[in-house]
Amino acid sequence: MAGTSNLLKVRDYIGSMPSLPTTVSKVLEVCNNPKTSPMDLDRVISLDPVLMGKVLKLINSAYYGLGTQVTSLVRAIIMLGVNTVKNLALSTAVLDKFTSNKNFRALNMEGFWRHSLCAGVTAKLIAKKRGVESKALEEYFAAGLLHDIGKIPLNNALAEEYVRTMAVADRDRVSLHVAEKRTLELDHADAGALIAAAWHLDGAISDAARYHHAFSEYQGENRDVVLTVAVANYYASREGIGFSGNLYPDKLPPEVFEELKFRKEALEELEGPVNAEIDKAKVFLRLAQ
Amino acid sequence: MFTVKIWGDRGSMPTPGPDTVEFGGNTSCIEVRCGKRLIIIDAGSGIRQLGDSLMRTDFRAGPIKADIFITHTHWDHIMGFPMFTPIYVPGTELRIRGPITYEEDPLEKVIGSQLSYRYWPVRQEELAAKITYEQIKESTFDLGDGIWLTTKYLNHPILCLGYRFEYRGRSFVTLYDNEPFRNVFPTDPEDPQYDESYAREGEEAAREQNEKILAFMSGADLLVHDTQYTAKEYVSGKVGWGHSSFEHAINAAHKAQVKRLLLFHHDPNRTDTELQELEIFYQAKLRGRTSMSVEMSREGRLYTIDPVE
Ligand SMILES: [Zn+2]
Ligand SMILES: [Zn+2]
Numbered sequence: 001m002a003g004t005s006n007l008l009k010v011r012d013y014i015g016s017m018p019s020l021p022t023t024v025s026k027v028l029e030v031c032n033n034p035k036t037s038p039m040d041l042d043r044v045i046s047l048d049p050v051l052m053g054k055v056l057k058l059i060n061s062a063y064y065g066l067g068t069q070v071t072s073l074v075r076a077i078i079m080l081g082v083n084t085v086k087n088l089a090l091s092t093a094v095l096d097k098f099t100s101n102k103n104f105r106a107l108n109m110e111g112f113w114r115h116s117l118c119a120g121v122t123a124k125l126i127a128k129k130r131g132v133e134s135k136a137l138e139e140y141f142a143a144g145l146l147h148d149i150g151k152i153p154l155n156n157a158l159a160e161e162y163v164r165t166m167a168v169a170d171r172d173r174v175s176l177h178v179a180e181k182r183t184l185e186l187d188h189a190d191a192g193a194l195i196a197a198a199w200h201l202d203g204a205i206s207d208a209a210r211y212h213h214a215f216s217e218y219q220g221e222n223r224d225v226v227l228t229v230a231v232a233n234y235y236a237s238r239e240g241i242g243f244s245g246n247l248y249p250d251k252l253p254p255e256v257f258e259e260l261k262f263r264k265e266a267l268e269e270l271e272g273p274v275n276a277e278i279d280k281a282k283v284f285l286r287l288a289q
Numbered sequence: 290m291f292t293v294k295i296w297g298d299r300g301s302m303p304t305p306g307p308d309t310v311e312f313g314g315n316t317s318c319i320e321v322r323c324g325k326r327l328i329i330i331d332a333g334s335g336i337r338q339l340g341d342s343l344m345r346t347d348f349r350a351g352p353i354k355a356d357i358f359i360t361h362t363h364w365d366h367i368m369g370f371p372m373f374t375p376i377y378v379p380g381t382e383l384r385i386r387g388p389i390t391y392e393e394d395p396l397e398k399v400i401g402s403q404l405s406y407r408y409w410p411v412r413q414e415e416l417a418a419k420i421t422y423e424q425i426k427e428s429t430f431d432l433g434d435g436i437w438l439t440t441k442y443l444n445h446p447i448l449c450l451g452y453r454f455e456y457r458g459r460s461f462v463t464l465y466d467n468e469p470f471r472n473v474f475p476t477d478p479e480d481p482q483y484d485e486s487y488a489r490e491g492e493e494a495a496r497e498q499n500e501k502i503l504a505f506m507s508g509a510d511l512l513v514h515d516t517q518y519t520a521k522e523y524v525s526g527k528v529g530w531g532h533s534s535f536e537h538a539i540n541a542a543h544k545a546q547v548k549r550l551l552l553f554h555h556d557p558n559r560t561d562t563e564l565q566e567l568e569i570f571y572q573a574k575l576r577g578r579t580s581m582s583v584e585m586s587r588e589g590r591l592y593t594i595d596p597v598e
Contacts, residue, residue: 038473039482062388062426062448074474074487078494082473082529083446084390134486135493 003185006158010191013157014198020113023048026285031090038082042073044089047281049116049146051089056142057199058088069203072138106162107155107245112148114242114278120145121277122232123225125270130262132224143208143225144232146201148244150192150209158184166245176246177213189213213250227256235267241278291456291594293511294320297335298586300466300517300532300554301365308560313588316365317554319463319513323436323456327355330452330463332400335588336369344374352380356432359387360465361449362399370400371409381418386425388448397422425450441505443467444498445531451505459594462506462547465515465554468531469541470498507545510594513586514538516552519567535571543579551586 019027023044030036030044045051052073059076060069070076077085123144124137132140155162161184169179180187192209196202204222208229211218215230230252236242237249257264297303297315304314316333327347329339343353353375360366375381389396397413400422404413427450430438439453445466453462472491475483506512517532535552542550552571555564568585575583 037475037482039475039484039487042474042487058390062442072490072494074490075494078470078473078491079442079498080448081444081446081531084448087390134489137486138490 006161006184007186009157010153010186011194013153014191014195017050017054017152017195019050020048020109023051023113023285027051027089031086036082036086038077041082041086041089042077043281043284045085046073046120046141046145047113047117047285049113049149050152052142053146053149053195053199053201053205055085055088056201056205058084060200069201071142071201071203071205072135073142074138105155105159106166107151108243111243112151112245115236115244116145116148116242117278117281118236118239118241118274119147119229119232121274122235122270123228125273126228126231126260126262129266129269130260139204140225140228143204143222144229146196146205147192147208147212147229147233148188149195150188150190151244153191153195154180154184154188169245170247173248175213175248175250176244187213215256216253224260227260230256231260231262231267235270235274239271239274241274290322290324291459291461292322293461293513293592293594294322295335295551295553295586295588295590295592296320296339297331297333297369298553298555298588299333299365300515300556302557303334303368304557308562311561311587312555312559312564312585315588316368317360317465318369321454321461323454324434326432326434326436327353328432328436328454329355329357331360331366332357332368332370332373333366334369334372337372337374340372340374344378348375348378352382353378354382355384357383357385358438358450358452359385359396359400360443360452360463361388361445361447362390362396363445363447363449363466367400367403371403371411376416376418376420377411379417383418383420384423385420386423388426388442388450389424390448395422396424439505441501443502444470449531451502453505453509459510460508461594462509462512464502464506464512464538466517466531467502467515467533468529469533469537470495470502471528473529503541503545506542506547509542509545509547511549511551511592512542512547513551513553514542515554517554517556522556535567539571539575539583542583543581547581549592550581550583551592552583553586555586 027044030040045055055076059080120141124141127137127140165179165183168183169176177187189210196206196209204225207220207222208226211226212229212233215226218226234252296318299314299316303316315335317331318333318335318339319330320339321328347353387396389399401413404411427440427442432438437455441451443449443451449466451464472495474487474491476488515533516535516538518527518534520534520536523534564585571583
């Protein structure tokens with residue numbers, strides 16, 4: 001019974017999901033400036049998983065059913081035009097009830113944001129190293145950036161319960177998604193899949209959100225992206241770049257690296273570029289340490 | 290019968306006065322007839338006179354039934370709607386379709402809210418006509434009676450559709466408001482914001498979309514194309530405003546083997562004399578170089594597209 005009501009609350013929340021507070025003031029600044037460059041527009045959106053998802057939703061609902069999905073923001077900006085994307089970002093960012101910092105009780109918002117960004121950047125860098133064609137790289141980024149998006153409705157729509165979930169994960173020393181299932185009867189992968197469906201993102205982004213923990217069950221066409229995101233997620237947790245509430249992440253079986261033909265040791269080479277990207281983002285958003 | 294009549298071809302704002310008598314001062318509205326079917330594209334200020342004309346002619350045979358397609362909801366394309374007489378006449382049936390950018394507000398609200406007390410003495414709820422609204426996307430529609438419609442997103446600051454009607458082997462296409470798609474990301478490696486993968490992806494996306502536009506207008510018997518600017522005006526300050534130049538429209542239409550091109554969405558500052566001169570200039574330039582006929586759109590003019598029998 002609790003599961004059903006939780007599901008309803010989560011669904012309800014997804015219907016009007018606000019942007020992250022980290023980026024809101026920057027979004028306003030960039031989008032209210034008539035001289036904003038497309039590059040800055042791209043950057044400010046790709047730093048906010050919610051905004052990113054919503055822009056992709058707009059383009060995919062406009063072009064829905066017309067061949068392949070658009071998962072690249074660059075492409076979306078060209079197809080929809082700078083103004084449309086700007087206005088969409090503004091209208092999302094100024095939703096009067098945007099998530100305030102104090103809504104983040106269980107999760108630390110700043111840590112969540114950094115974890116998401118790290119996963120996106122890392123997934124893209126791994127893909128690049130593995131020689132994935134440049135056209136597809138943005139999809140790896142988007143899938144990484146959005147993989148944990150299901151945690152937002154859990155954290156905000158089930159705020160009290162989610163604090164308890166964290167405590168259970170801590171007490172039982174289990175990965176957060178396991179504790180979520182135990183306490184809420186749905187985990188952030190389920191919630192992520194609901195969001196992806198609501199935003200018409202039914203390709204790699206959806207699959208990564210849904211299967212980044214249960215990747216061994218997944219045999220679909222986006223397996224490469226799903227596994228890459230699983231590795232990126234592992235890397236972000238291992239290096240402690242950001243924190244999305246998971247104190248006891250599952251170990252990553254060595255077969256994942258074998259299947260991707262990517263040496264685990266090569267992760268070491270990512271440290272420099274990943275940190276550089278995140279620093280750039282921080283400077284851009286003028287975040288305090 | 291397959292005919293197209295221009296009731297408004299001015300861009301941005303109606304421009305009445307002695308300087309706009311020949312080419313017209315009303316904003317976009319086009320009447321299309323396919324047999325006994327009536328199709329209207331856009332509800333700019335030109336729709337007022339179309340409405341009055343319908344009341345004098347079609348209405349004698351019975352209530353007005355029409356399909357209205359809105360290219361986009363910028364004001365110059367919907368502003369005439371409250372003055373379209375048939376909406377006040379019982380028995381009128383209008384099916385209005387068009388794109389909208391934000392799904393939060395339905396088309397009915399975007400267009401119909403012009404009929405609210407703050408803007409107009411009659412409210413939408415008080416209209417006598419039966420009106421339905423439908424949001425449409427890029428797709429192909431069977432409109433019945435042998436009429437097929439294909440739609441294509443254009444490049445404009447809001448979602449905007451081009452319309453291609455096929456009827457008895459002939460085609461009529463509208464391609465406004467539209468600016469050629471372009472890569473908005475820096476392509477110069479010296480630019481501090483340059484990023485190779487962005488530059489490349491941007492190029493590719495713009496090229497792809499422009500090719501789709503060419504295919505969309507390909508072989509049209511009659512094409513109405515946005516030509517708000519000259520090429521010179523376009524490059525000096527109008528890039529990104531969502532409109533095309535005469536030069537672009539002519540080149541693209543020629544490339545797509547269009548048979549007849551109407552230059553449309555005249556800049557509000559363009560006088561009759563200037564439009565006349567531009568028409569003569571482009572026609573002279575094109576003489577002997579293309580089999581396509583090119584002319585300025587003129588308000589009130591009727592263009593016949595003979596069906597292939
Ligand atoms: Zn216009
Ligand atoms: Zn317009």
